[in-house]
Amino acid sequence: MALIVQKFGGTSVGSTERIEQVAAKIKQFRADGHDIVVVVSAMSGETNRLLALAQQITEKPSKREMDVMVSTGEQVTIALLSMALIKQGVPAVSFTGAQIPLVTDSEFSKARILSIDESKVRAQLQAGKVVVVAGFQGVDEQGNITTLGRGGSDTTAVALAAALKADECQIYTDVDGVYTTDPRVVPQAKRLEQITFEEMLEMASLGSKILQIRAVEFAGKYNVPLRVLHSFQEGAGTLITLDDEDSMEQPVISGIAFSRDEAKLTIRGVPDTPGVAFKILGPVSAANIEIDMIVQNVAKDNTTDFTFTVNHLDYDKALEVLNSVATSIGAREVAGTTNIAKVSIVGVGMRSHAGVASCMFEALAKENINIQMISTSEIKVSVVVEEKYLELAVRALHTAFDLDAPTKKAE
């Protein structure tokens, strides 16, 4: 008998048939003796329908009113799912974010959770009910309706699980777990039984889009065991938990993440004076451009080269900023390209294993893949390569780090 928070996204509740399937699934869990809190998103398509209505009126709708409007999407789903549960003989009750209340700050469209009063939810659980909660939404201290922004429903589920001290938070998606890498690139990629929060964060931020970073951070902070599962297939999914330090079985590398969404900018012949990094990157940040990797070469002839990556959508803006910076600091030239990709190996095991980076570089060298930039963290090594080598690099690393499944997927 456990307390489980389950989250079903928009596709899983995209039609009344699917909502009835979800209800049947929940009924089964309850029959197994579990207490269930369910967090749902708006039915797929509903949020876009509402956004289109607003766009017919104005291109710049009031953010407060947008939140009033789009929060109705989840409100419809909680009602429908509760009806479906009740019809199947499962006592159920729905709560909007405001009814919980799930209190947030007042940053409409991207509010942050401040606190959750779990008492109403707990009372309904004790009364034998499944509690169905609207994801993605909350209420600020003045009573205004807020939404949590992208991935908000995952965050709602994790935050509720933390507040309720739930035994597990299950995120139902359209994949059956977290894989060692994207199976579309490496067919031998295998599902991970378990992964740490830290690893998942690196995987997520590096382009694996199963879970929102924010939800994983939250789960890690409050140590909420998080499980990713397929909505309509059987299977144990992938459990995301704290690092199990006792485990000797820990593989060195858990997975390989990659991203095509990067662009690289280089400023050459920068006078090598103190504070130059700030002079270059300050204006870029001021233009609201997020910087990812940064590499500064050793100075030569009192000048240095400075390279960094940004999201490719910010490339043109960054180039513009950098050109003006180059003039003001007397740099020689600015160059850049979007023709790159980032490949990263991720694993908490590398903390206790030397030579992981060199093993990576060796595998890439064997395939004659030139490394343009390198960046490392405690549990990750990232390299930038020319974009055309991306798939080759991922496959080579997947094999080099023994991640290939023993047999091709025939299960």
Place this chain on the structure above:
Amino acid sequence: MALIVQKFGGTSVGSTERIEQVAAKIKQFRADGHDIVVVVSAMSGETNRLLALAQQITEKPSKREMDVMVSTGEQVTIALLSMALIKQGVPAVSFTGAQIPLVTDSEFSKARILSIDESKVRAQLQAGKVVVVAGFQGVDEQGNITTLGRGGSDTTAVALAAALKADECQIYTDVDGVYTTDPRVVPQAKRLEQITFEEMLEMASLGSKILQIRAVEFAGKYNVPLRVLHSFQEGAGTLITLDDEDSMEQPVISGIAFSRDEAKLTIRGVPDTPGVAFKILGPVSAANIEIDMIVQNVAKDNTTDFTFTVNHLDYDKALEVLNSVATSIGAREVAGTTNIAKVSIVGVGMRSHAGVASCMFEALAKENINIQMISTSEIKVSVVVEEKYLELAVRALHTAFDLDAPTKKAE
């Protein structure tokens, strides 16, 4: 400078274009220096769309969850109208029923208003904003979302006007006011400048469907001046207020209402003993059938005839009940027909004028219309006639009581 509560129904906000038109109208009112609170319904069609979703899941949806779901309809409208106002340069803010809060009892789908906290609305008005409120919905004392049932948005508007002590509550509809009778039956029918709450109640309950009875009752109880206007046409509409006793201009009759939705039942040869009326009508009421007019003839040979009317939808059920009653009390026979209509003259002026009823009977006699039943109240005389005479009766009375407009409508 006045404080005005305006209510726009589903058709008036049925598309984003119409919402923008409503916003422009409100902007004009504000430019005239008024403080405006707007109550809106769900966009027409939206409530049905939601009901259809629920019906796909279950024929008997949980009433609590139905209210959670259908209340989203108005929530979308308040957001869109607020956006439209802001776009047109009018500061605006929306409130759901729960945000006000408009507190109701817990009778889901037909909740009654218990109290309104007008402080948030007033604060926003003082901050120079138009306040846009979701009609039809409230919240119970436990924080559950409730809806007010049919005509709920009118009631919300009147209740808010009462709580705010507004100068006027304006109900925008698809007609330009209250008429002396249905212009489809009497082309010379004219718009009334003014009518009393009592008269409006009689008109409404007798089949004139412009305003919900509940809203008129509420307005009368709290003395909220109520005005019915056309959403998209200019005009002063009809003002519904307390009886102006000083007015000498008061016409004897304000209007003529009629209804085809009646059925008549007669039980003949009833032993004339005390309590016989209850023995007959008790079982009818117990079967949840509403009784309208009742006539009992003078007893003859120790038996009497007893006739009453019900809604024609209840006719079969009422007949069944009455047959069983007839057996048990030893009545001679039961008869009935749905082939009737009720015509009523309504006017507070008849209080101070004798002979109104006889004037009515004379007008009908002139047209050879036989009167089957008569019922009177302080400000109304109703007669039941054979259905085929309905239009003729209404036209004859409209002329007899000088209600015809001086010229045919050529405006």
